[in-house]
Amino acid sequence: KAGVTQTPRYLIKTRGQQVTLSCSPISGHRSVSWYQQTPGQGLQFLFEYFSETQRNKGNFPGRFSGRQFSNSRSEMNVSTLELGDSALYLCASSLGFREDTQYFGPGTRLTVL
Amino acid sequence: EDKVVQSPLSLVVHEGDTVTLNCSYEVTNFRSLLWYKQEKKAPTFLFMLTSSGIEKKSGRLSSILDKKELFSILNITATQTGDSAVYLCAENSGGYQKVTFGIGTKLQVIP
Numbered sequence: 001k002a003g004v005t006q007t008p009r010y011l012i013k014t015r016g017q018q019v020t021l022s023c024s025p026i027s028g029h030r031s032v033s034w035y036q037q038t039p040g041q042g043l044q045f046l047f048e049y050f051s052e053t054q055r056n057k058g059n060f061p062g063r064f065s066g067r068q069f070s071n072s073r074s075e076m077n078v079s080t081l082e083l084g085d086s087a088l089y090l091c092a093s094s095l096g097f098r099e100d101t102q103y104f105g106p107g108t109r110l111t112v113l
Numbered sequence: 114e115d116k117v118v119q120s121p122l123s124l125v126v127h128e129g130d131t132v133t134l135n136c137s138y139e140v141t142n143f144r145s146l147l148w149y150k151q152e153k154k155a156p157t158f159l160f161m162l163t164s165s166g167i168e169k170k171s172g173r174l175s176s177i178l179d180k181k182e183l184f185s186i187l188n189i190t191a192t193q194t195g196d197s198a199v200y201l202c203a204e205n206s207g208g209y210q211k212v213t214f215g216i217g218t219k220l221q222v223i224p
């Protein structure tokens with residue numbers, strides 16, 4: 001069974017630009033969660049999508065948004081990039097039930113210059 | 114606000130040593146505690162704990178949860194260089210997949 005895939009793996013952008021990251025979950029998984037990982041803050045929850053609906057949301061500004069498609073693939077968008085948005089963005093998929101195990105993708109390393 | 118605190122933040126041991134990693138949490142609606150291993154990019158799942166006092170084991174790794182004292186430990190016996198990684202503790206209390214992670218313990222095992 002293929003694992004969680006994320007594209008692109010690396011991205012360099014400049015301040016003010018916007019970026020879209022993509023995540024394809026494990027086949028059969030309907031929940032996709034997004035996390036931001038930085039050295040100082042660790043892994044922080046951004047949001048979770050289940051059946052094309054945002055089900056949970058973390059404490060990030062509105063510049064961070066996401067969506068999920070009918071095939072469970074998900075995209076995350078960050079608008080008006082700031083230097084502090086430089087981070088590893090990880091997505092994780094699960095079946096979507098309570099206390100399911102999440103399986104993480106390899107992440108997208110975003111650098112904002 | 115839910116909080117997960119891990120200690121120590123980093124640890125250097127020799128191969129063959131036994132290590133204990135600590136995780137304490139403050140949550141409003143505890144459902145489960147999770148341990149992950151992160152070597153390069155993708156964290157990989159180790160354990161999910163929901164009940165106090167029941168040890169979960171996988172090879173040389175084991176973990177236990179104390180819901181009264183709000184902490185968990187991860188033990189690694191006979192450490193190997195391949196155990197070098199960041200170990201992440203997390204709790205799932207927000208319902209479904211809203212998971213709060215600790216900052217991690219960086220373990221380095223030297224030959």
